[in-house]
Amino acid sequence: MADSQVCQQVRQHIMQMPLVDDHVHSCLAQTPSRPRFEELLCECAKPLGPGQSRFDSQAGFALVRYCSPLLFGERCAVADYYDQRAGVDEETADRTLLPAAGVGDWIIDPGWAATELIDSDEFARRCGGRVHLLTRLETVAEQLLQDAGAVHDFPQAFRRALHEAAANNVGFKTICAYRCGFDIDWRKPSDTAVQQAVDALDAHGRERLVDPQIVSFIVHEAMAFHKPIQFHVGLGDRDIDFRHSNPLDLRDLLVAAENVGTPVVLLHCWPFERECGYLCQNFNNVYMDVGLASYLMGVQAVDALRRALELCPFTRLMYSSDAWGLPEQHYFGAMVFRRAFADLVEQWVADGDWLPADAIRVADLVAAGNAKRLYRLS
């Protein structure tokens, strides 16, 4: 059994340790309206009826609990947050909340609705850390499918585009869970088969790639770079069909990635944290985090982390926020993670199951060390 002072030291270390946020997006350029702000607190974009607010959720409560003291100098009631926040401009909010997250390295997915966001150079000026970029595979493919020159020789055009992107990125990201799902034929298709599939697409199919053969192709092509490929797993907005997003269906692809020596990162994972932890234990090239889920769960994020820590090797679990738009998410995502991790580990130290020095070493790995090793951040 460890005494309470030692437990307190472990908690303090976890609350202050530098993080790598391995999947995150930039911040809004303009202060959002109240409805837009509330939309960004959850994964459902439909407006609520009268008498309801998205702040009345675990995410809303955690946001106000952690962010109001920093932005307004004192804690405010959940119902009062937006009115006070509307008086803070975005640059001030960014410069207050982003550095306070204690993130040394931000790995940004620039892929979605980026026109609403400040660019990665401006984010780098405000965040108090280093910025690295991911390449979203579907975005690269969809741009080429709109290009009359590229579409006639799609496989070669895609390879050239990935080579260009790989010069400036630390990894790739796929949203195939949103598109064809994971339960597809993951064998690598031939160039001829891919070109035939491209030729058969109608205008809508070229705008929004859902063809499983082409999706399999773009993932296999990214694997050739031996850089980490992030897969959105589990919860997301209503585009996700949960019946086709069980990560156990990635098995054949994970075997193929292992054979060529390419790491795969399973993002978010809720409610499949156990399946993902199992895959991390079974495949040496598989990593996971509980980003997005953790900030949506707020004070209950401890449960997602507890499930991940059943089987996931400690050298394969990482931190991400999946914050998008609101600098609040970048900050309170980090605080929720620190708090959840501290709650678990402090108890294990108090019970004598973990020595304090072991707890601190593992905390540093999960917070930053695993991601630095994986993404080759010096």
Ligand SMILES: [Zn+2]
């Ligand atoms: Zn994301």
